[in-house]
Amino acid sequence: MTLHQIVIVGGGAAGIATAASLLKRRKGLDIAIIEPSEDHFYQPGWTMVGGGVFQAPTTRRSTASVMPAGVTHIKGAAASFQPEENQVALSDGRSVTYHMLIVATGIAPAWDAIPGLEQALGKNGVTSNYRFDLAPYTYKLAQNLKSGRAIFTQPPMPIKCPGAPQKAMYLSCSLWEKAGALGNIDVQFHNAGPALFGVKDYVPPLMDYIKRYNAHLNFGSKLIAVDGPNQKATFAQTGADGTTQEVTLEYDMLHVTPPQRAVDAVAKSPLADATGFVEVNAKTLQHTRFSNIFGIGDGCNTPNSKTAAAARKQAPIVAVNLLSVMDGAPATHAYDGYGSCPLTVEHGRAIVAEFGYGGKLLPSFPWDSTKPRWLGWQLKANFLPWLYWNAMLKGREWLAAPLERHTD
Structure with missing residues (x-):
């Protein structure tokens, strides 16, 4: 059995981004990420592969190459959660103990x-x-x-x-x-x-x-x-x-x-709601019943659009709130439900849909976001992949700073 200050289950977009955001705020944290895959994928790029714009290999890098420096990579898959004991059991029989837990397991395709x-x-x-x-x-x-x-x-x-x-x-x-x-x-x-x-x-x-x-x-x-x-x-x-x-x-x-459905290990655990997803406060992303647990990304029961852009916005919120709770204070910041979907309506034009809870439009740029634009295509084809690999996974929170304080 191993013990870590912070354990993150899932080394996808949400898990890696949150680890990087935590270390940006507090160097020297003892963080472990449980992730079985040798590969890390930029999944938003697969639409462009299917459209003949990207080559598939450009969307894949090794998990080791995106793991933040100083983070312990536990190569394994979570099999069950025991939140009362602050433990995660792995499929190979190992168990990991934590002070704080972040569940970033994503959503599973049900082929x-x-x-x-x-x-x-x-x-x-x-x-x-x-x-x-x-x-x-x-x-x-x-x-x-x-x-x-x-x-x-x-x-x-x-x-x-x-x-x-x-x-x-x-x-x-x-x-x-x-x-x-x-x-x-x-x-x-x-x-x-x-x-x-x-x-x-x-x-x-x-x-x-x-x-x-x-x-x-x-x-x-x-x-x-x-x-x-x-x-x-x-x-x-x-x-x-x-x-x-x-x-x-x-x-x-x-x-x-x-x-698509919740990951089995989460769905069958005390962390899940009736739908199988991690039950969190939609604003703070803190678990509603276990205060030392947070959820992030596609595996949460929050009513936002499940996109990489949502995880990019959530990561700093989780980082700030987790550190606050770890220090004995309440969660301080709120996620507004932001999600983004650059809708590639033709080769060379995209509608950059940005919105939050309740369908509220949350545009990042000073133009009518409902119109198809060449700039929207450039964003999807060139800027967002670069932003993913070089900012989001590195703790650089451009366009994602946690500004909104939690006031409830």
Whole structure:
């Protein structure tokens, strides 16, 4: 058994950023990160891989290379949490004890939740930008498709990067438009939810592109089965009257966003709420029942959009509040629900959607954020990847300083 001042479970974007923010404020902290993976991914880049803009290897670095100096990397996976004993048990039988705990376990794709999907992925025209190894296949399929039917799916919430399912569609349509093939392709977007985007201000400009690409929207339409060899997808479609019918469609290209769920170790632990996610105060990100535990990122039950931008804003809040609690004071700062989704509506233009709790617009730039812009594309294609690797993971809190004090 090992003991550390602060233990962070998860070495993804949220976990690494929080460790860096903590060390920025207090050098010499004894921090350990529990993370099994040898690789660290810039997942927002996979949309651009699928659109032929990035090469997949540019989105991957070794976990060791992004681990902040002075942090102990415990290579292993958390299997269970014992908050009453301040312990985390690992899958290999080891246990780690902490004074303060940060849970940054993320959200898990449930590829197995759709019969036939796992077996079809990477062939039979079935792809997903939600996997590093499949995003290049998305681009290959889009490049090669000259006619036929292309289906893009979005499952019920919660999912990470809620804009990604439609971004895959827009960038594929942009390629087909440029190649002169768009008119020969039946583009369909099947969304299990009731709206194109969760923040209403962005729906009108997105609808302009839906019309431009002649894409057919299907709301209340959930993918429930994939027949890869025969290239058929089955959907459960719920009508306005609440009745559900099954519809099977043939496809030439099927881009699937998998259903997503809380990580098992968290969902089965005392840290979880009824949905399986870490139960935290939506503002302070402190656990509602265990004061020495904080949550951050996609694995929390906060009602914000699950994006890397949200984790970037949350990391300094968690760092400030954890140190305050560790020193015997209350949590002092509040997270406003900020999330961001640069919606790549065509090659060369993006709508930079920035918003907080309740759909409140929280623009970082002095322009109308609902308009597609070349600068938005430059932000997505060039600035944000650089910001991720060189600022967010290094404790440089540009555009993310924890200014808002908690007043409740």
